[in-house]
Amino acid sequence: MGPLRILILAGLLYIGYRLIMRSLGKGSGTKDAKKRASAEKPEMITDVLVEDPVCHKLVPKQQAIQLEVKGETHYFCSRECSEHFLSEKGEEL
Ligand SMILES: [Zn+2]
Structure with a gap:
Protein backbone atom coordinates (compact mmCIF):
# COMPACT_ATOMS: atom_id res chain seq x y z
CA MET A 1 0.00 0.00 0.00
CA PRO A 42 -54.15 26.26 -14.70
CA GLU A 43 -53.82 28.77 -17.55
CA MET A 44 -53.78 25.92 -20.05
CA ILE A 45 -57.16 24.57 -18.93
CA THR A 46 -59.46 25.19 -21.87
CA ASP A 47 -62.76 23.84 -20.54
CA VAL A 48 -63.44 26.81 -18.30
CA LEU A 49 -67.11 27.64 -18.33
CA VAL A 50 -68.19 31.20 -18.92
CA GLU A 51 -71.72 32.54 -18.63
CA ASP A 52 -73.55 33.93 -21.59
CA PRO A 53 -75.01 37.24 -20.34
CA VAL A 54 -77.94 36.96 -22.77
CA CYS A 55 -79.32 33.43 -22.24
CA HIS A 56 -77.27 32.65 -19.10
CA LYS A 57 -76.02 29.41 -20.58
CA LEU A 58 -72.61 28.16 -19.49
CA VAL A 59 -70.27 27.86 -22.45
CA PRO A 60 -66.74 26.39 -22.61
CA LYS A 61 -64.48 29.42 -22.96
CA GLN A 62 -62.71 28.02 -26.04
CA GLN A 63 -65.96 27.50 -27.93
CA ALA A 64 -67.58 30.72 -26.79
CA ILE A 65 -67.88 33.72 -29.04
CA GLN A 66 -65.79 36.50 -27.57
CA LEU A 67 -66.86 40.08 -27.78
CA GLU A 68 -64.96 42.98 -26.36
CA VAL A 69 -67.07 45.93 -25.31
CA LYS A 70 -65.40 48.88 -23.61
CA GLY A 71 -62.37 46.78 -22.68
CA GLU A 72 -64.56 44.07 -21.11
CA THR A 73 -64.65 40.65 -22.71
CA HIS A 74 -68.02 38.95 -22.88
CA TYR A 75 -68.61 35.36 -23.89
CA PHE A 76 -71.60 34.06 -25.79
CA CYS A 77 -72.93 30.65 -26.75
CA SER A 78 -73.76 31.80 -30.27
CA ARG A 79 -73.41 34.72 -32.63
CA GLU A 80 -77.14 35.36 -32.19
CA CYS A 81 -76.60 36.01 -28.49
CA SER A 82 -73.62 38.29 -29.14
CA GLU A 83 -75.69 40.27 -31.66
CA HIS A 84 -78.58 40.42 -29.20
CA PHE A 85 -76.18 41.69 -26.52
CA LEU A 86 -74.77 44.31 -28.90
CA SER A 87 -78.24 45.54 -29.92
CA GLU A 88 -79.24 45.77 -26.25
CA LYS A 89 -76.05 47.69 -25.49
CA GLY A 90 -76.81 49.93 -28.43
CA GLU A 91 -80.23 50.73 -27.00
CA GLU A 92 -78.72 51.47 -23.62
CA LEU A 93 -76.12 53.86 -25.00
ZN1 LIG B 1 -76.63 32.39 -25.54
Missing part, protein backbone atom coordinates in the same frame (compact mmCIF):
# COMPACT_ATOMS: atom_id res chain seq x y z
CA GLY A 2 1.80 3.10 -1.19
CA PRO A 3 0.65 6.68 -1.15
CA LEU A 4 -0.28 6.27 -4.85
CA ARG A 5 -3.09 3.87 -3.94
CA ILE A 6 -4.46 6.35 -1.42
CA LEU A 7 -4.34 9.10 -4.07
CA ILE A 8 -6.27 6.91 -6.52
CA LEU A 9 -8.86 6.11 -3.84
CA ALA A 10 -9.19 9.78 -2.98
CA GLY A 11 -9.57 10.57 -6.69
CA LEU A 12 -12.28 7.92 -7.09
CA LEU A 13 -14.09 9.23 -4.03
CA TYR A 14 -13.91 12.75 -5.43
CA ILE A 15 -15.24 11.64 -8.82
CA GLY A 16 -18.03 9.70 -7.11
CA TYR A 17 -18.89 12.73 -5.02
CA ARG A 18 -19.00 14.96 -8.10
CA LEU A 19 -21.23 12.47 -9.94
CA ILE A 20 -23.65 12.27 -7.01
CA MET A 21 -23.78 16.04 -6.69
CA ARG A 22 -24.35 16.41 -10.42
CA SER A 23 -27.20 13.86 -10.43
CA LEU A 24 -28.72 15.56 -7.38
CA GLY A 25 -28.47 18.89 -9.16
CA LYS A 26 -30.15 17.41 -12.23
CA GLY A 27 -32.87 15.91 -10.07
CA SER A 28 -33.76 19.21 -8.47
CA GLY A 29 -33.57 20.87 -11.88
CA THR A 30 -36.21 18.58 -13.35
CA LYS A 31 -38.31 19.02 -10.23
CA ASP A 32 -38.19 22.78 -10.74
CA ALA A 33 -39.18 22.33 -14.37
CA LYS A 34 -42.09 20.12 -13.32
CA LYS A 35 -43.16 22.71 -10.75
CA ARG A 36 -43.06 25.42 -13.41
CA ALA A 37 -45.05 23.23 -15.81
CA SER A 38 -47.72 22.51 -13.22
CA ALA A 39 -47.86 26.20 -12.34
CA GLU A 40 -48.60 26.98 -15.99
CA LYS A 41 -51.26 24.27 -16.22
Whole structure:
Protein backbone atom coordinates (compact mmCIF):
# COMPACT_ATOMS: atom_id res chain seq x y z
CA MET A 1 0.00 0.00 0.00
CA GLY A 2 1.80 3.10 -1.19
CA PRO A 3 0.65 6.68 -1.15
CA LEU A 4 -0.28 6.27 -4.85
CA ARG A 5 -3.09 3.87 -3.94
CA ILE A 6 -4.46 6.35 -1.42
CA LEU A 7 -4.34 9.10 -4.07
CA ILE A 8 -6.27 6.91 -6.52
CA LEU A 9 -8.86 6.11 -3.84
CA ALA A 10 -9.19 9.78 -2.98
CA GLY A 11 -9.57 10.57 -6.69
CA LEU A 12 -12.28 7.92 -7.09
CA LEU A 13 -14.09 9.23 -4.03
CA TYR A 14 -13.91 12.75 -5.43
CA ILE A 15 -15.24 11.64 -8.82
CA GLY A 16 -18.03 9.70 -7.11
CA TYR A 17 -18.89 12.73 -5.02
CA ARG A 18 -19.00 14.96 -8.10
CA LEU A 19 -21.23 12.47 -9.94
CA ILE A 20 -23.65 12.27 -7.01
CA MET A 21 -23.78 16.04 -6.69
CA ARG A 22 -24.35 16.41 -10.42
CA SER A 23 -27.20 13.86 -10.43
CA LEU A 24 -28.72 15.56 -7.38
CA GLY A 25 -28.47 18.89 -9.16
CA LYS A 26 -30.15 17.41 -12.23
CA GLY A 27 -32.87 15.91 -10.07
CA SER A 28 -33.76 19.21 -8.47
CA GLY A 29 -33.57 20.87 -11.88
CA THR A 30 -36.21 18.58 -13.35
CA LYS A 31 -38.31 19.02 -10.23
CA ASP A 32 -38.19 22.78 -10.74
CA ALA A 33 -39.18 22.33 -14.37
CA LYS A 34 -42.09 20.12 -13.32
CA LYS A 35 -43.16 22.71 -10.75
CA ARG A 36 -43.06 25.42 -13.41
CA ALA A 37 -45.05 23.23 -15.81
CA SER A 38 -47.72 22.51 -13.22
CA ALA A 39 -47.86 26.20 -12.34
CA GLU A 40 -48.60 26.98 -15.99
CA LYS A 41 -51.26 24.27 -16.22
CA PRO A 42 -54.15 26.26 -14.70
CA GLU A 43 -53.82 28.77 -17.55
CA MET A 44 -53.78 25.92 -20.05
CA ILE A 45 -57.16 24.57 -18.93
CA THR A 46 -59.46 25.19 -21.87
CA ASP A 47 -62.76 23.84 -20.54
CA VAL A 48 -63.44 26.81 -18.30
CA LEU A 49 -67.11 27.64 -18.33
CA VAL A 50 -68.19 31.20 -18.92
CA GLU A 51 -71.72 32.54 -18.63
CA ASP A 52 -73.55 33.93 -21.59
CA PRO A 53 -75.01 37.24 -20.34
CA VAL A 54 -77.94 36.96 -22.77
CA CYS A 55 -79.32 33.43 -22.24
CA HIS A 56 -77.27 32.65 -19.10
CA LYS A 57 -76.02 29.41 -20.58
CA LEU A 58 -72.61 28.16 -19.49
CA VAL A 59 -70.27 27.86 -22.45
CA PRO A 60 -66.74 26.39 -22.61
CA LYS A 61 -64.48 29.42 -22.96
CA GLN A 62 -62.71 28.02 -26.04
CA GLN A 63 -65.96 27.50 -27.93
CA ALA A 64 -67.58 30.72 -26.79
CA ILE A 65 -67.88 33.72 -29.04
CA GLN A 66 -65.79 36.50 -27.57
CA LEU A 67 -66.86 40.08 -27.78
CA GLU A 68 -64.96 42.98 -26.36
CA VAL A 69 -67.07 45.93 -25.31
CA LYS A 70 -65.40 48.88 -23.61
CA GLY A 71 -62.37 46.78 -22.68
CA GLU A 72 -64.56 44.07 -21.11
CA THR A 73 -64.65 40.65 -22.71
CA HIS A 74 -68.02 38.95 -22.88
CA TYR A 75 -68.61 35.36 -23.89
CA PHE A 76 -71.60 34.06 -25.79
CA CYS A 77 -72.93 30.65 -26.75
CA SER A 78 -73.76 31.80 -30.27
CA ARG A 79 -73.41 34.72 -32.63
CA GLU A 80 -77.14 35.36 -32.19
CA CYS A 81 -76.60 36.01 -28.49
CA SER A 82 -73.62 38.29 -29.14
CA GLU A 83 -75.69 40.27 -31.66
CA HIS A 84 -78.58 40.42 -29.20
CA PHE A 85 -76.18 41.69 -26.52
CA LEU A 86 -74.77 44.31 -28.90
CA SER A 87 -78.24 45.54 -29.92
CA GLU A 88 -79.24 45.77 -26.25
CA LYS A 89 -76.05 47.69 -25.49
CA GLY A 90 -76.81 49.93 -28.43
CA GLU A 91 -80.23 50.73 -27.00
CA GLU A 92 -78.72 51.47 -23.62
CA LEU A 93 -76.12 53.86 -25.00
ZN1 LIG B 1 -76.63 32.39 -25.54
